[in-house]
Amino acid sequence: VGGAVEAVEQGKGRAKTAGGVRARVRAEMITEIKATARRHLATDGANLSLRAIAREMGMVSSALYRYFAGRDELLTALILDAYDDLGAAAEAADASIARDDVRGRWMAVTRSLREWALAHPAEYALIYGSPVPGYAAPAETTAAALRAIVVLVRIMSDAAPLTGPSYPFSPALAAEIARVRTVGADGLDDAAMARGMVAWTELFGAISFELFGRLNNVVDQRAEWFDVQMTAMLDYIGV
Amino acid sequence: VGGAVEAVEQGKGRAKTAGGVRARVRAEMITEIKATARRHLATDGANLSLRAIAREMGMVSSALYRYFAGRDELLTALILDAYDDLGAAAEAADASIARDDVRGRWMAVTRSLREWALAHPAEYALIYGSPVPGYAAPAETTAAALRAIVVLVRIMSDAAPLTGPSYPFSPALAAEIARVRTVGADGLDDAAMARGMVAWTELFGAISFELFGRLNNVVDQRAEWFDVQMTAMLDYIGV
DNA sequence: TGTACATCAGTGAACGCGCGTTCACTGATGTAC
DNA sequence: TGTACATCAGTGAACGCGCGTTCACTGATGTAC
Numbered sequence A, B: 001v002g003g004a005v006e007a008v009e010q011g012k013g014r015a016k017t018a019g020g021v022r023a024r025v026r027a028e029m030i031t032e033i034k035a036t037a038r039r040h041l042a043t044d045g046a047n048l049s050l051r052a053i054a055r056e057m058g059m060v061s062s063a064l065y066r067y068f069a070g071r072d073e074l075l076t077a078l079i080l081d082a083y084d085d086l087g088a089a090a091e092a093a094d095a096s097i098a099r100d101d102v103r104g105r106w107m108a109v110t111r112s113l114r115e116w117a118l119a120h121p122a123e124y125a126l127i128y129g130s131p132v133p134g135y136a137a138p139a140e141t142t143a144a145a146l147r148a149i150v151v152l153v154r155i156m157s158d159a160a161p162l163t164g165p166s167y168p169f170s171p172a173l174a175a176e177i178a179r180v181r182t183v184g185a186d187g188l189d190d191a192a193m194a195r196g197m198v199a200w201t202e203l204f205g206a207i208s209f210e211l212f213g214r215l216n217n218v219v220d221q222r223a224e225w226f227d228v229q230m231t232a233m234l235d236y237i238g239v
Numbered sequence C, D: 001t002g003t004a005c006a007t008c009a010g011t012g013a014a015c016g017c018g019c020g021t022t023c024a025c026t027g028a029t030g031t032a033c
Helices: A002-011 A015-044 A050-056 A061-066 A071-095 A102-119 A121-128 A139-144 A146-159 A171-181 A190-211 A222-237 B002-011 B015-044 B050-056 B061-066 B071-095 B102-119 B121-128 B139-144 B146-159 B171-181 B190-211 B222-237
Strands: none
Touching: A015 A050, A015 A071, A015 A121, A050 A061, A071 A102, A071 A121, A071 A139, A071 A146, A102 A121, A102 A146, A102 A190, A102 A222, A121 A190, A139 A146, A146 A190, A171 A190, A171 B222, A190 A222, A190 B190, A190 B222, A222 B171, A222 B190, B015 B050, B015 B071, B015 B121, B050 B061, B071 B102, B071 B121, B071 B139, B071 B146, B102 B121, B102 B146, B102 B190, B102 B222, B121 B190, B139 B146, B146 B190, B171 B190, B190 B222
């Protein structure tokens, strides 16, 4: 398989390289199927129809089974892509700000998450909305969800030590909070990590409220309101 | 119509009262249809099927059209009921605590909202989850959504004056926040109202995280974690 | 009180769609000798 | 380099389902005189 790719690199279009071409065409087909699926997601929600995707691509629905074992596998691929894309947006936003400007990094990252969600509402709903009925997300998806969160945790970690309100936890809850810290924030104490989790909830709560219509007829100045909330969380965390 | 109901009250089962009986049977049918629909919501999500409901009730699907003009009208009825039920739970929780114990009232009400959501996950998803594809919620539903929120706002109002962090708002955002205040919190200033809206976001963000699986493999001590978050919000608001 | 008529609930068939998945197959492309 | 064989993408038909909504209808219940 790896050899086929090398053949493409060396062969410069000669017939011998066709094996590599086949692999590349296959990858492009998968990309196109997912792109078409994403477009359908936008109008039909998670009621993803393989037949509709095939129809739009001008092929017969059974052909899709060459690429995905079924509807659920396609859904899983879309979910993984969405987490990855969201995570990449967060990383790019973080990288664009000077390391020592931790507040600036927090605002840039949270804004980038909001903007990604606004630009990809259906994909956001897929990963942060109500669960798709009849679909059980495989374990790999929960790992993929970490990517964006790690960026946020690192920012907090870079700003440590943090001071702010703390609350008593049972040993069991304290252990769980400590476990969250292992994703990249060893420098934070339990109380700071807990405040970070409060902010995490506020962040996605705010994005979901906006996207799912909870702000309709309530707040129209949405970018500003989002910034207010995220600034409030910064202060609350103690950054 | 009102006369028919009176006839039932007076007639004590005689044949003449059959008109009132018809109206009551009709109301009972509507209740039963909605109850069946709610049960289906739990397994199939918002992909509510009129045929499946009719089948379970032992009737033919077209018979449902005697009671609801179509699928969307049934969905609307379920949404209105859900908001109402949620609001009633909040009001009951609030009423169970001494008036001057504002912190106790806040905790009782927010807990009751979480518990309602856990007991009615599908209905919660219907009103606070991702929008149902192809369904446009009529304006009446946004009014119904207020009931639970008014309870929270009143608690804050009863605790006024509140002190806490404040942020600069544009005049446009300030006007929107002022408008929110009119639902029953005239005693609050803009900054306090904004903090309340932050808490509102955190509250439903926390419930949604728990219900939609975002806490899986992260936090298992959920009731305690919820209390921590809601206590944090109380302090943040300044109650 | 008794009877003629109107209202209403529910039926059953039909229309015109949709779906995921399987299977035997054709024909093109890639591989091994 | 040329040829025989293997791989693979995509087809088209079929299976066995599902759905919302409309419509003419039957038969029971309620109403007006």
